[in-house]
Amino acid sequence: MRTGLGSQLAALIGLLVLWEVGVRVFGVAPHNMPTASAVFRDMAGNMDLIGRGVVRTLSETIIGFVIGATIGFVFGSAFAVSRTLERLLFPLFIVSQAIPVIAFGALVVMWLGNDIWSKVAIAAYLTAFPVTVNTCRGMQAVDPQRVALLRSFGAGPWALFWRLRVPYALPSIAAALKLGISLGLIGAIVGEWFGDTVGLGIMLLQAMYNENLPRMWALILVCGAIGILLYAAFEAIERRWIWWKQEI
Amino acid sequence: MDGPADSAAPPMLQLTNLSKTFDSGHGRLVALERIGIEIGCGEFVTVVGPSGCGKSTLFNILAGLAEPDTGAKILYNGEPRMAPELLGKVAFMPQRDLLLPWRRVVDNAILPLQVEGIPRAEALKRAQPLFVEFGLSGFERHYPQQLSGGMRQRVALMRTFLFERDLTLLDEPFGALDALTRSLMQRWLLDIWQRHQRTILFITHDVDEAIFLGDRVLVMTARPGRIKLVLDVPLARPRPPEMLTSPEFIALKRQVLAAIEEESIKSFQQVAEG
Ligand SMILES: Nc1ncnc2c1ncn2[C@@H]1O[C@H](COP(=O)(O)OP(=O)(O)OP(=O)(O)O)[C@@H](O)[C@H]1O
Ligand SMILES: [Mg+2]
Numbered sequence: 372m373r374t375g376l377g378s379q380l381a382a383l384i385g386l387l388v389l390w391e392v393g394v395r396v397f398g399v400a401p402h403n404m405p406t407a408s409a410v411f412r413d414m415a416g417n418m419d420l421i422g423r424g425v426v427r428t429l430s431e432t433i434i435g436f437v438i439g440a441t442i443g444f445v446f447g448s449a450f451a452v453s454r455t456l457e458r459l460l461f462p463l464f465i466v467s468q469a470i471p472v473i474a475f476g477a478l479v480v481m482w483l484g485n486d487i488w489s490k491v492a493i494a495a496y497l498t499a500f501p502v503t504v505n506t507c508r509g510m511q512a513v514d515p516q517r518v519a520l521l522r523s524f525g526a527g528p529w530a531l532f533w534r535l536r537v538p539y540a541l542p543s544i545a546a547a548l549k550l551g552i553s554l555g556l557i558g559a560i561v562g563e564w565f566g567d568t569v570g571l572g573i574m575l576l577q578a579m580y581n582e583n584l585p586r587m588w589a590l591i592l593v594c595g596a597i598g599i600l601l602y603a604a605f606e607a608i609e610r611r612w613i614w615w616k617q618e619i
Numbered sequence: 620m621d622g623p624a625d626s627a628a629p630p631m632l633q634l635t636n637l638s639k640t641f642d643s644g645h646g647r648l649v650a651l652e653r654i655g656i657e658i659g660c661g662e663f664v665t666v667v668g669p670s671g672c673g674k675s676t677l678f679n680i681l682a683g684l685a686e687p688d689t690g691a692k693i694l695y696n697g698e699p700r701m702a703p704e705l706l707g708k709v710a711f712m713p714q715r716d717l718l719l720p721w722r723r724v725v726d727n728a729i730l731p732l733q734v735e736g737i738p739r740a741e742a743l744k745r746a747q748p749l750f751v752e753f754g755l756s757g758f759e760r761h762y763p764q765q766l767s768g769g770m771r772q773r774v775a776l777m778r779t780f781l782f783e784r785d786l787t788l789l790d791e792p793f794g795a796l797d798a799l800t801r802s803l804m805q806r807w808l809l810d811i812w813q814r815h816q817r818t819i820l821f822i823t824h825d826v827d828e829a830i831f832l833g834d835r836v837l838v839m840t841a842r843p844g845r846i847k848l849v850l851d852v853p854l855a856r857p858r859p860p861e862m863l864t865s866p867e868f869i870a871l872k873r874q875v876l877a878a879i880e881e882e883s884i885k886s887f888q889q890v891a892e893g
Contacts, residue, residue: 514717516713516715516717517717517719519679519682519684519713520711520713520717521730521734522683522684522706523682523683523684523706523707523709523711524707524730524731524734524735524782525706525707525708525731525734525735526734530734534730534733534734535719538719538721541721615720615721616720
């Protein structure tokens, strides 16, 4: 674990050094690729501006993720329990996913206003789909013999759901949550492109218009760091709490 | 010791005319045909029969998980019961241990109590004294994946025993164990049974096991499953392992084997015919 982290850190530093040296040695023009040091200088000089963007985008991502995951869990469970509901609504879910969010991002902003909630909605929308699918599939895969055993103990639908279906589906739900948090971050960043004043997404657009390459790279690095940290957090939770396999 | 089969007491379980037909895509399959049995309070009854003769099907019906054909009568403690009414009334241990991998040994054992609505602390208190008896002390906090086959089976048995019901159904509980572990478990089960005074119906493929454990042995016919032979086992208890080679034991075994042999041949022919 420690050595893994150490070598990863070393690789990262090596990469940054390579970047710095490469840009200098080959004389790449600054408007094509800034040096790593220029990027970090920009980052250091604009800490509170970037910090505000991080807080905003992270809030959108997390609130959207929580809402989307909840919606996904509720619908996924409902589909798993009721065949009719699944036949009725599941195709709708799939069709809705075939339309790229970008296509109706503008609409969401018009409906929900140009503040945090339109971005939260887009993040939630992206998170909900994988969570719905995996919750449903995970619960449907439950072993019928174990269902029979619990029923022989006198378990009703409620006890079956919480004591068997939910824990049985957790590994597949956890996989969806990891995907969902990454999609939520994308949703939040892209959501800001439809117009806002704070957030990493809108800062990226501003950097593009101003051809401020160091800023752009600073933001890319920050976005990447957030994505990796969020994913790693879920990975850690999964390892610690949801280690069992579905096929038993 | 009071005799288990007190003739004055009403039977704990009485089945009359119990049949079960499965309607599948390609025709009807009669799994059980006109089964009639009576089981006394505190009795240990073993069931043997060729594979596929409907033993597990019978248990599923008694546990309330499947409906028998119309016309069947099930009297449980003297009261007529429809199949679903038996859910939660019978302690049922299926052929596989079916432990839940996310629950520790203790939590697997108390699962039926929690389903009943008993708080965890209270359930743990009831389970505590059984760990030594079931050879699981020190393993309370292990997960099922960390146990051997024999131990997993004991956890499943403990779960079944903690679910205190008038009737206990055990479907081949030792089927997957090696001969040595199996004979240890048999003696251990008799011990537990005598101490806890339960009524047990026990499925097995092993004729020695059926006679060694049972007050009575039921032999079933090949499909459709009927009761072919009901054999009383008048061997004294406690039964020492040497009993397996005694002449009385051998004589009983000969009778059971003869009945099974006939049925196994029939069941083999059924399979050959398709
Ligand atoms: N749900 C079902 N639908 C259709 N047929 C079934 C079903 N359950 C069992 N059967 C059939 O009923 C017959 C009896 O099955 P059962 O599992 O009760 O046999 P068994 O005596 O327990 O066999 P074994 O000793 O191998 O466990 C078999 O032929 C089986 O294929
Ligand atoms: Mg069986």
